[in-house]
Amino acid sequence: MGEEARVSPLKNFVAGGVAGACLLLAGHPLDTIKVRLQTQPKAPCAQYVLYRGTYDCFRKTVAKEGVLGLYKGMGAPLAGVAPMMAISFFGFGLGKQLQQPDPNKPLTHTQIFLSGCLGGVFTTVIVAPGERIKCLLQVQASGGSSRYAGPVDCAIRLYKTQGIRSVYKGTVLTLIRDVPSNGLYFLTYEVLKNFLTPEGQSVSQLSTPKILLAGGIAGILNWTIALPPDVLKSNFQTAPDGKYRGVVDVLRMLLREEGPKSLYKGFNAVFLRAFPANAACFLGFEMALKGLNAFVPSL
Numbered sequence: 001m002g003e004e005a006r007v008s009p010l011k012n013f014v015a016g017g018v019a020g021a022c023l024l025l026a027g028h029p030l031d032t033i034k035v036r037l038q039t040q041p042k043a044p045c046a047q048y049v050l051y052r053g054t055y056d057c058f059r060k061t062v063a064k065e066g067v068l069g070l071y072k073g074m075g076a077p078l079a080g081v082a083p084m085m086a087i088s089f090f091g092f093g094l095g096k097q098l099q100q101p102d103p104n105k106p107l108t109h110t111q112i113f114l115s116g117c118l119g120g121v122f123t124t125v126i127v128a129p130g131e132r133i134k135c136l137l138q139v140q141a142s143g144g145s146s147r148y149a150g151p152v153d154c155a156i157r158l159y160k161t162q163g164i165r166s167v168y169k170g171t172v173l174t175l176i177r178d179v180p181s182n183g184l185y186f187l188t189y190e191v192l193k194n195f196l197t198p199e200g201q202s203v204s205q206l207s208t209p210k211i212l213l214a215g216g217i218a219g220i221l222n223w224t225i226a227l228p229p230d231v232l233k234s235n236f237q238t239a240p241d242g243k244y245r246g247v248v249d250v251l252r253m254l255l256r257e258e259g260p261k262s263l264y265k266g267f268n269a270v271f272l273r274a275f276p277a278n279a280a281c282f283l284g285f286e287m288a289l290k291g292l293n294a295f296v297p298s299l
């Protein structure tokens with residue numbers, strides 16, 4: 001069996017880190033817009049709405065804070081997204097390896113999905129606190145206050161005032177968001193890669209535009225199921241303590257106050273970001289993997 005076909009969780013880990021850096025650079029500005037739209041205060045009437053939509057939020061952010069305003073709160077994800085994607089790709093590789101004792105027998109779609117889900121379980125350990133800090137910083141900038149000086153200050157203050165539970169606030173919603181969406185993400189990418197590979201060629205020879213297409217679509221489908229729990233998570237993680245009694249309470253309150261459409265808040269920003277960010281992510285992954293196969297084939 002060729003070195004390229006062997007699944008190596010370690011190579012996946014390293015290449016996944018590169019993928020995460022590419023994902024962040026391409027996607028953070030739209031992520032800021034998404035969180036600001038998702039968490040903006042409910043206005044008494046349309047006239048007083050802070051942001052009227054994706055473009056309005058983009059325009060007001062750039063006018064008030066400059067282009068760098070779109071990169072607010074990037075400190076935590078910078079330290080978090082690369083390791084997160086490294087762990088996600090590692091978990092995916094490990095899941096595949098565990099379910100494939102015979103490397104010549106291809107995995108079923110269910111097995112690929114479950115391998116992706118495993119990646120989602122692993123990543124929650126760092127994603128839950130990372131998202132809590134990122135959302136608090138993104139929202140405070142949008143509200144004009146400066147309670148936290150940066151990601152480290154935010155983490156320390158959360159820990160000092162209410163302990164580790166506060167840092168990990170939103171873990172259940174992070175699991176609900178990331179486990180199934182991770183499964184669908186990797187399943188979509190693998191299925192599309194196979195579908196786009198011409199007869200008689202290996203998937204590792206797939207052209208750059210086809211990798212971008214498969215990665216971009218995987219990102220879109222991922223967010224189709226991840227967005228409703230993401231809205232709940234952002235609201236839960238940025239709410240004042242005691243506002244919600246738990247996950248069901250956030251859902252009930254949001255539905256009562258803003259209706260079912262609110263579960264797709266930030267839709268435009270999410271889907272505008274999903275394609276380019278994840279296309280860049282998978283391209284970064286495939287290029288890094290090729291480099292590893294060439295320079296450290298035994299890893």
Ligand SMILES: CC(=O)O[C@H](CC(=O)[O-])C[N+](C)(C)C
Pocket residue numbers: 023088177178181182185219222226274277278
């Ligand atoms: C929900 C989420 O964070 O999705 C990641 C891609 C993105 O657009 O940020 C991918 N993953 C499913 C690996 C978490």
